[in-house]
Amino acid sequence: MDRVRELLEAERRQALRRLAGLTGDFDEVVAASRDANVDDEHDPEGATIAFERSQVSALVLQVQGHLAEVEAARERLAAGTYGICERCGQPIAKARLEARPVARTCIECVSSR
Template sequence: MAAMDPRSRLEEERARTLRRLADLTDDFASVVAASRDTNADDEHDPEGATIAFERSQTDALIRQARRHLDEIDAALARVANGTYGVCEGCGQSIATARLEARPSARTCIGCAAAAAR
């Protein structure tokens, strides 16, 4: 099977992320509506997570999806300006395997590892 070109792969990833963001936003709205429609003291419910916890967790996932969308958009801009696949740290090529695993990667594995230390 031939590898998909970077733009197509990123556009597919972008569409998937937009769907996930829409689902999470719907989930968040449902949690907020549920908290509005109940008098339950969910903070003391021994049966499970509180509504506040669920709202916070969903909000964190929404922020994560938005950051991922920003990374995809930045990668699409790099495709457009011809710098996609070039490490922003050292200027060398980013390995194809890394770009296949993480299409929005900005750095090579070496530079990513150095930044993580």
């Protein structure tokens, strides 16, 4: 279980670093929008500031969701239910957990959706 804790902690650290980077990116986009021409929708140079802000915001939500998955996996580990499929109650294959430490279901259950 020490290996699992290490994997989950590494996932958590990576997600937090990514979130910090994205938050900085978002702040930069917002700051740029303050300094930019108000009519950015007609900018012939490419993506609008609103689009960039929306894109970064979506990535932030994705990383926050992954962080929540990591925290839930850590809670399952503490409760002794980590590695047990939430759908069928069978053990989740070790290879799956190594590839995706936050997995809640076994391959068979994921495949049968």
